[in-house]
Amino acid sequence: MPDLPALNPVVHGRLRLALLSLLSGVEEAEFTWLRAKTDATDGNLGAQLLKLEEAGYVAIEKKFVLRKPQTLYRITETGRQALTEYVQALKQLLGPAIDR
Amino acid sequence: MQDHTTEQELKDRLSLIESMIAEGRRNTESWGWTFVLWGVVYYLAIAWSAWGHSVWAWPVTMLIAVIVTVGVASLKADNHPETTLGRAIGSIWMALGISMFLLFLALGLSGRLTDQHLFVAVISAILGMANGASALILRWKVQFACAVVWWVAVVTTCFGTDTQSMIVFLVAIFLCQIVFGIYGAIAEAQEHKRRGPIHA
Numbered sequence: 001m002p003d004l005p006a007l008n009p010v011v012h013g014r015l016r017l018a019l020l021s022l023l024s025g026v027e028e029a030e031f032t033w034l035r036a037k038t039d040a041t042d043g044n045l046g047a048q049l050l051k052l053e054e055a056g057y058v059a060i061e062k063k064f065v066l067r068k069p070q071t072l073y074r075i076t077e078t079g080r081q082a083l084t085e086y087v088q089a090l091k092q093l094l095g096p097a098i099d100r
Numbered sequence: 101m102q103d104h105t106t107e108q109e110l111k112d113r114l115s116l117i118e119s120m121i122a123e124g125r126r127n128t129e130s131w132g133w134t135f136v137l138w139g140v141v142y143y144l145a146i147a148w149s150a151w152g153h154s155v156w157a158w159p160v161t162m163l164i165a166v167i168v169t170v171g172v173a174s175l176k177a178d179n180h181p182e183t184t185l186g187r188a189i190g191s192i193w194m195a196l197g198i199s200m201f202l203l204f205l206a207l208g209l210s211g212r213l214t215d216q217h218l219f220v221a222v223i224s225a226i227l228g229m230a231n232g233a234s235a236l237i238l239r240w241k242v243q244f245a246c247a248v249v250w251w252v253a254v255v256t257t258c259f260g261t262d263t264q265s266m267i268v269f270l271v272a273i274f275l276c277q278i279v280f281g282i283y284g285a286i287a288e289a290q291e292h293k294r295r296g297p298i299h300a
Contacts, residue, residue, distance in 0.1 A: 021116065022121070024121060027184070083117075087117060090113060093110055094107065094114070
């Protein structure tokens with residue numbers, strides 16, 4: 001029997017997984033958009049995004065648009081790779097149960 | 101970790117990934133209001149041109165619709181993420197808006213807005229093209245059904261009587277603008293409600 005893969009704990013967190021998945025479908029996104037899509041609180045969202053940034057999975061860009069501060073997030077290549085590997089590990093763990 | 105993780109939790113993670121990727125790529129459903137707006141504007145323009153016999157009916161109503169659409173869209177775009185798919189869909193509808201505006205403006209002011217059948221056929225063909233292209237990109241069957249309705253309107257108006265042509269046009273506007281727009285808005289609201297908050 002082959003060894004079962006381990007799930008990346010940084011990606012496995014529910015909100016972090018949602019954020020990586022959301023960012024994988026867009027070029028970049030604002031904090032407010034991520035908050036609206038996940039319905040998470042500012043504090044929780046900020047903390048999880050920080051963990052993703054520390055892991056190198058998310059890059060942050062801060063700028064001013066019409067004198068208003070804007071924080072943009074985008075998934076990095078490392079983050080995209082981590083998400084892909086996580087999905088492959090999930091599918092391997094679930095095996096035939098994936099269609100049940 | 102997976103020793104403590106149940107099969108159901110793993111499936112839940114997989115479904116979360118799918119729904120979030122789809123959410124990031126979603127564009128058209130948040131535009132349900134524009135379909136309703138343009139549907140109402142078409143009705144107003146038809147009523148104005150039918151009873152008022154004014155050459156200004158279509159140019160003025162189209163101009164107002166473009167201003168309202170661009171104004172509200174620029175407010176909504178403030179925190180909307182940039183995607184290739186979004187740009188593709190947005191480009192189709194922006195090109196449609198410009199085409200319709202110039203066509204109605206030129207036809208209205210030149211006084212050549214006289215053949216009802218040709219007029220309905222041209223509008224229906226343009227709307228069929230935009231809905232069809234958008235539906236094929238998004239793989240959205242409901243929107244493709246709208247494209248089919250517009251294409252049916254193109255053929256019907258060419259061979260039908262004046263009354264049949266107008267009825268087909270009014271029904272197509274109702275189904276593909278008003279009903280489809282409301283459906284899009286409701287679908288978006290339901291999806292948002294169903295998903296609920298995501299905790300860490």
